[in-house]
Amino acid sequence: TNRPIPPVKDCAKITPPYEKLIKNLAYVQKKILKDRPLTLSEKILYAHLWNPHEYDGGIVRGETYLKLKPDRVAMQDASAQMAILQFMLAGMPTTSVPSSIHCDHLIEAFQGADKDVETAKSVNKEIFDFLQSASEKYGIDFWKPGSGIIHQIVLENYAAPGGLMLGTDSHTPNAGGLGMVAIGVGGADAVDAMANIPWELKAPKIIGIKLNGRLSKWASPKDVILHLAGKLTVRGGTGHIIEYLGSGSETLSCTGMATIANMGAEVGATTSVFPFSDSMYSYLTETRRHQVAEEALRYASYLKADGNVQYDQFIEMNLSELEPHINGPFTPDLSTPLSKFAEVVAKNGWKDEVKVGLIGSCTNSSYQDMSRVVSLANQALVKGIQPKGDFFITPGSEQIRATMVRDGQTEVLEQVGGKVLANACGPCIGQWKRTGIKENEENAILTSFNRNFRSRNDNNPGTMNFLASPEIVTAMIFAGKLSFNPMVDTLIDKDGKPFKFQIPHGDELPRQGFESGNEDLEPIITFGNSSTEITISEDSNRLQKLKPFASWHGDEFKGMRVLVKVKGKCTTDHISAAGPWLKYKGHLENISNNTLIGALNSDNEKVNVVRNILTGEDGSIPDVARHYKENNVSWIIIADHNYGEGSAREHAALQVRYLGCPLIISRSFARIHETNLKKQGVLPLVFKNEKDYELFSGGDIIETVGVVGLEPGKDVIIKVKKYGNGNNFEVVTKHTMSKDQIEWFKMGSALNLIANKQKE
Numbered sequence: 001t002n003r004p005i006p007p008v009k010d011c012a013k014i015t016p017p018y019e020k021l022i023k024n025l026a027y028v029q030k031k032i033l034k035d036r037p038l039t040l041s042e043k044i045l046y047a048h049l050w051n052p053h054e055y056d057g058g059i060v061r062g063e064t065y066l067k068l069k070p071d072r073v074a075m076q077d078a079s080a081q082m083a084i085l086q087f088m089l090a091g092m093p094t095t096s097v098p099s100s101i102h103c104d105h106l107i108e109a110f111q112g113a114d115k116d117v118e119t120a121k122s123v124n125k126e127i128f129d130f131l132q133s134a135s136e137k138y139g140i141d142f143w144k145p146g147s148g149i150i151h152q153i154v155l156e157n158y159a160a161p162g163g164l165m166l167g168t169d170s171h172t173p174n175a176g177g178l179g180m181v182a183i184g185v186g187g188a189d190a191v192d193a194m195a196n197i198p199w200e201l202k203a204p205k206i207i208g209i210k211l212n213g214r215l216s217k218w219a220s221p222k223d224v225i226l227h228l229a230g231k232l233t234v235r236g237g238t239g240h241i242i243e244y245l246g247s248g249s250e251t252l253s254c255t256g257m258a259t260i261a262n263m264g265a266e267v268g269a270t271t272s273v274f275p276f277s278d279s280m281y282s283y284l285t286e287t288r289r290h291q292v293a294e295e296a297l298r299y300a301s302y303l304k305a306d307g308n309v310q311y312d313q314f315i316e317m318n319l320s321e322l323e324p325h326i327n328g329p330f331t332p333d334l335s336t337p338l339s340k341f342a343e344v345v346a347k348n349g350w351k352d353e354v355k356v357g358l359i360g361s362c363t364n365s366s367y368q369d370m371s372r373v374v375s376l377a378n379q380a381l382v383k384g385i386q387p388k389g390d391f392f393i394t395p396g397s398e399q400i401r402a403t404m405v406r407d408g409q410t411e412v413l414e415q416v417g418g419k420v421l422a423n424a425c426g427p428c429i430g431q432w433k434r435t436g437i438k439e440n441e442e443n444a445i446l447t448s449f450n451r452n453f454r455s456r457n458d459n460n461p462g463t464m465n466f467l468a469s470p471e472i473v474t475a476m477i478f479a480g481k482l483s484f485n486p487m488v489d490t491l492i493d494k495d496g497k498p499f500k501f502q503i504p505h506g507d508e509l510p511r512q513g514f515e516s517g518n519e520d521l522e523p524i525i526t527f528g529n530s531s532t533e534i535t536i537s538e539d540s541n542r543l544q545k546l547k548p549f550a551s552w553h554g555d556e557f558k559g560m561r562v563l564v565k566v567k568g569k570c571t572t573d574h575i576s577a578a579g580p581w582l583k584y585k586g587h588l589e590n591i592s593n594n595t596l597i598g599a600l601n602s603d604n605e606k607v608n609v610v611r612n613i614l615t616g617e618d619g620s621i622p623d624v625a626r627h628y629k630e631n632n633v634s635w636i637i638i639a640d641h642n643y644g645e646g647s648a649r650e651h652a653a654l655q656v657r658y659l660g661c662p663l664i665i666s667r668s669f670a671r672i673h674e675t676n677l678k679k680q681g682v683l684p685l686v687f688k689n690e691k692d693y694e695l696f697s698g699g700d701i702i703e704t705v706g707v708v709g710l711e712p713g714k715d716v717i718i719k720v721k722k723y724g725n726g727n728n729f730e731v732v733t734k735h736t737m738s739k740d741q742i743e744w745f746k747m748g749s750a751l752n753l754i755a756n757k758q759k760e
């Protein structure tokens with residue numbers, strides 16, 4: 001199915017408008033910031049300001065809200081459904097910025113690449129047809145099932161240094177490896193960009209990470225971010241852009257930088273970005289974007305930080321001293337250097353066994369990753385050593401898959417017993433029909449993916465999921481032991497002799513260039529066709545046309561009940577589970593049946609069990625929420641730290657809103673989720689004194705003072721009548737709503753405001 005490399009891509013829609021951006025930036029830097037030196041992130045963001053003249057009062061990182069004009073939007077098939085359903089309500093003929101849709105999340109790994117894609121096409125036909133017809137109507141590039149994973153395809157085709165992109169997926173920052181500020185958002189934010197409405201972002205603070213030295217031996221780019229995740233924790237990047245600098249960054253491959261940028265999402269960073277480098281130039285050229293490469297070179301001074309810039313946090317790291325890391329289980333910031341991992345395994349009493357090794361995904365399926373892995377697999381092949389568990393490989397795109405086949409990499413991986421899955425997310429997002437393991441049975445898997453919340457990969461709470469580089473995953477699946485350290489330990493070869501892996505090596509880019517692969521998987525590119533009909537069947541249980549949410553009633557909220565006081569970690573996976581629920585992404589009513597089913601109730605220490613105050617009986621969270629809604633009882637959530645961390649899943653906001661939740665009070669919010677709540681007209685409040693969280697329990701009756709006359713920076717008082725003893729008390733909460741966001745709240749949602757403007 002391979003065919004000759006096609007000609008250089010048409011870069012007109014890909015190259016950022018550098019001249020215009022630099023003109024904008026010059027105004028901001030000179031007139032507003034009085035010639036202050038700027039970080040790279042600031043340069044890119046301020047160059048994309050909708051109207052720089054609005055900021056004559058100054059821009060303060062961490063305080064000022066920026067209205068931005070993104071260059072591009074990318075959407076994956078799960079989140080695109082809701083984004084498109086919303087865009088349909090905006091009433092526009094085409095999207096106002098170049099946009100793309102990628103069918104990658106809805107393909108379940110089971111029988112192998114081809115069969116799995118065919119099954120997905122039939123199971124998800126109405127979704128793919130819906131997305132394809134909407135793409136045709138609105139002029140969106142449509143990437144079919146099997147063509148690859150959104151972030152890999154964006155890196156190969158659309159990312160450009162100095163550009164600004166929104167993606168409806170939390171690992172959109174992957175494009176930071178190509179010097180782009182690429183931010184994971186909810187569908188409602190994507191609708192802003194597609195509908196030519198300024199997209200709002202609080203000016204992020206900047207973490208500068210200076211890389212010195214050069215990676216060596218077993219260390220890979222993945223280890224940079226695995227190590228940093230341990231240092232920064234899952235909350236450490238919240239409200240910040242991570243910006244890399246230093247001579248070490250110039251030694252990294254473009255795809256390696258993409259891996260690092262991709263996983264900035266794991267520390268909650270708004271995004272991550274690298275300065276323009278030779279490896280970016282080479283990657284752009286190899287992926288047939290010569291014009292972008294040349295233009296970037298021409299404007300190279302725009303694509304790096306000024307000298308003497310001030311970062312809000314600064315970390316220095318010597319790549320030469322870095323060793324491989326393994327992170328997990330269950331959280332990406334539990335980071336252990338490989339040389340200490342065996343001790344940790346013994347200390348925790350974990351079974352010393354690796355059941356499955358999974359490599360690839362959007363995070364780690366570059367040519368460099370695969371060639372280094374193949375250098376290990378080749379050694380094992382020669383020595384007659386087989387993997388001790390299942391070994392799966394997920395290519396990130398058709399381009400990678402076809403190039404791996406041409407260069408004999410796939411053959412080696414298959415000869416040692418590896419199984420190549422579809423070019424899709426598969427096990428990374430729980431789309432994995434795993435066999436051979438019982439529910440809740442303790443077992444360990446190692447992945448080169450980016451995220452490892454409990455149950456994420458196989459929907460099995462007993463699975464301990466560890467993150468590592470593809471090289472370490474591969475070496476360890478040949479050992480089948482968690483305690484194995486390939487840097488020092490030996491295996492026994494077919495002749496009974498000890499064998500130690502040589503250090504992996506591989507090419508950064510394919511010597512013969514990239515293959516493009518199966519022509520049928522090329523994107524469908526149109527310029528919009530107003531006569532195309534988007535059909536949604538009335539009786540579909542997968543797609544449902546949206547109805548606008550009701551606007552705010554204009555009064556304080558009274559008589560609301562605390563539905564649940566959530567204890568500890570509550571990610572968007574807990575609020576709106578993925579896995580089997582992905583099929584309802586386009587059907588708000590049906591997917592709402594998973595609302596908060598992963599949340600731990602602080603009152604009874606049970607997951608998804610709350611007291612229904614109206615009946616006095618316990619029930620599941622979605623059932624009780626629905627019962628309250630049917631009885632016109634508004635309800636709220638009391639949440640712990642970093643509520644909504646994890647992904648950009650806007651359903652986590654839409655569903656609570658749909659089921660009747662007007663506000664949430666937490667100790668802190670994850671940024672993307674907080675914005676998503678605001679977009680859907682839910683008011684996110686934060687305890688001024690975080691100890692006040694302790695005072696609440698399920699069933700408490702809540703009243704607000706301060707929603708009427710809500711203003712930026714003005715506190716909201718919460719009056720509480722305790723469920724049970726009837727005691728009264730008050731607590732003070734704060735919020736981060738800007739003037740425009742308050743308008744969203746008043747109108748019922750951001751979309752209501754957009755639709756109103758369209759009518760005007």
Ligand code: SF4
Nearest residue numbers: 171361362425428429
């Ligand atoms: Fe897909 Fe996993 Fe990448 Fe998300 S992180 S885009 S689920 S491969």
